[in-house]
Amino acid sequence: SYELTQPPSVSVSPGQTARIPCSGDALAKQYAYWYQQKPGQAPAVVMYKDSERPSGIPERFSGSSSGTTVTLTISGVQAEDEADYYCQSTDSSNTYLLFGGGTKVTVL
């Protein structure tokens, strides 16, 4: 079955850059979306259509796509960015949706 693969964890010092990759065969054709989830809260979208930032999301969040890998980048990481991040996309024919396994971002 089709899967989206993310690293389980990423650690970064304040002010540095965090990069969270998400890989999947259909990502070469389909858009990816990113959600941030803080403890005890519902997820919130921080990136859509690979690199579009919703209103209210800080500019330090950016997204990119290359082949079968999409990447969420957090530049100038702040303590408040510590959270779980999930990528989400669809299969190659847009029949179903799926989430990646999630990446815990720790701000050292």
Next chain:
Amino acid sequence: QITLKESGPTLVKPTQTLTLTCTFSGFSLTTSGVGVGWIRQPPGKALEWLALIYWDDDKRYSPSLKSRLTITKDTSKNQVVLTMTNMDPVDTATFYCAHSFKYYDSSSSSYMGSYFFDFWGQGTLVTVSS
């Protein structure tokens, strides 16, 4: 503003059927393009997409759970209902409902799925135990 809220039992027994209701405001499932989906998250684990229904009754299901899921809408009550049969302790999770949408693509004269969730409910924890 758009809000969604999940409701249903907090505890179900193994083999029982779970019925969850998502009650929303700020939009209508009679409006072209609108959709509502369900996502679950076992404690300490990742999100898992379950089902999605659009205003035109287009329904999508997770392939791995399709045989156990049914999603329906009640436009008069602004509600979407998810049923999951044959519940098992491994189905213990927080269940979220969320708003999605299709957008009209003039070049193809058709609606295209956005396939993401821009507004979420707070979630409801369902425990499966005897």
